[in-house]
């Protein structure tokens with residue numbers, strides 16, 4: 001389970017759909033203006049703030065202009081996709097130069113600054129899968145509602161068109177994360193009316209969220225589709241070998257992502273979660289019990305194929321055939337769940353925990369992975385472009401996905417072996433002396449006489465038995481290099497043989513025997 005979002009935006013490319021090609025006959029707007037509108041929408045519809053950072057060598061005699069020319073701009077945002085898109089607009093000379101709570105400024109290719117007033121921002125959430133903004137251009141007074149989001153939700157919002165779905169699929173098959181951008185021009189009256197309703201909804205004391213959402217949705221109708229963007233989600237270094245290492249160590253990896261099905265498949269292939277020759281079984285969309293039954297039968301016939309399923313279908317399957325589904329899915333070499341909401345991610349982790357009784361480890365890098373990290377036995381957060389939310393919620397925090405190999409195989413191994421040995425040794429140490437004391441008392445007609453008086457007793461549990469404890473704490477059964485070279489060694493640990501009822505009773509028996 002991992003979110004694999006690294007260096008996004010290295011190769012982002014807003015795609016301007018077929019409708020951008022010149023058409024014969026009467027056209028209301030030229031291609032150029034449509035392209036400009038699309039780029040402008042990308043430059044405006046986000047939550048990015050440019051921050052100017054001074055270069056090292058500050059000279060106090062410099063003029064303001066000198067200082068500005070030496071400043072480097074850093075874009076800050078919760079979503080790396082948005083940063084990538086804003087960087088792209090900068091590369092085509094429409095630069096975001098300033099942003100605060102209520103305004104935004106863009107620099108056009110001619111060098112002039114266009115000022116916008118931010119009237120409303122509807123932030124992105126994993127549930128709504130979209131974000132919107134209402135801006136007012138200061139010079140013209142034009143009010144525009146811009147919105148971008150996942151294709152599934154945007155198709156119902158934008159006006160009819162015949163290319164969105166197909167082109168979205170094409171981009172996703174290349175492994176790009178797609179976003180659909182749309183706009184709607186509002187008149188002053190329309191906006192005023194909306195603002196009143198929005199304000200009322202926000203002030204209501206009951207069902208506030210639902211009311212606010214309903215008011216926003218009333219605006220999200222019949223929007224003009226502008227463009228489709230594709231942002232590459234580059235894999236971190238070492239993801240492939242790490243996944244292979246985990247597989248050899250007998251660890252099953254499930255990938256839970258909010259991405260589109262095609263994008264998820266592409267990433268699963270490029271990260272070698274699914275090998276090139278392996279069959280991929282895509283679980284069809286299911287709505288009811290019969291569909292679920294048919295699809296499960298189809299899955300049963302597919303052996304050794306990786307399973308790809310969408311979050312919605314999974315939910316339906318779990319509703320009717322929870323046990324069967326988990327059993328079949330666990331037999332698959334790898335599972336990819338796409339279009340997963342944060343709560344679904346956590347539910348899947350809990351489900352696996354309860355059904356298999358095995359230990360689960362959730363690895364994530366974004367705010368949408370927090371609930372799953374907390375639901376797992378061991379949560380690992382990766383500090384990345386999406387901020388620190390995941391790492392703050394996690395039990396372990398790392399900076400690169402590839403460190404997981406060492407974390408589990410070396411540190412995990414040592415920690416398990418040492419804790420097991422140490423806890424049992426401490427029990428042994430205590431039990432030995434208690435047995436001796438008990439036997440001693442029994443021999444002397446249960447008189448409460450101490451066997452080891454004074455410092456002898458104190459020293460036993462501290463100084464005298466200190467060295468075995470240290471030797472256990474620093475013990476390594478295999479060297480780190482060997483544990484990493486032969487990940488198969490980890491399989492033996494997963495059987496839990498170092499600390500079980502059997503080993504516990506063995507130690508107890510030894511303690512009693514030796515004490516006697």
Ligand SMILES: Nc1ncnc2c1ncn2[C@@H]1O[C@H](COP(=O)(O)OP(=O)(O)OP(=O)(O)O)[C@@H](O)[C@H]1O
Pocket residue numbers: 002003004005079081082124126129130131148149150151178179256257258259260340341342366368
């Ligand atoms: N800033 C954004 N603005 C608008 N839509 C977005 C934004 N970020 C993501 N989306 C859309 O919402 C969908 C769900 O996003 P979510 O953050 O839940 O998962 P994800 O980022 O795609 O994947 P992962 O679970 O791997 O982080 C995305 O696939 C994308 O289409």
Ligand SMILES: [Mg+2]
Pocket residue numbers: 258366368
């Ligand atoms: Mg995300």
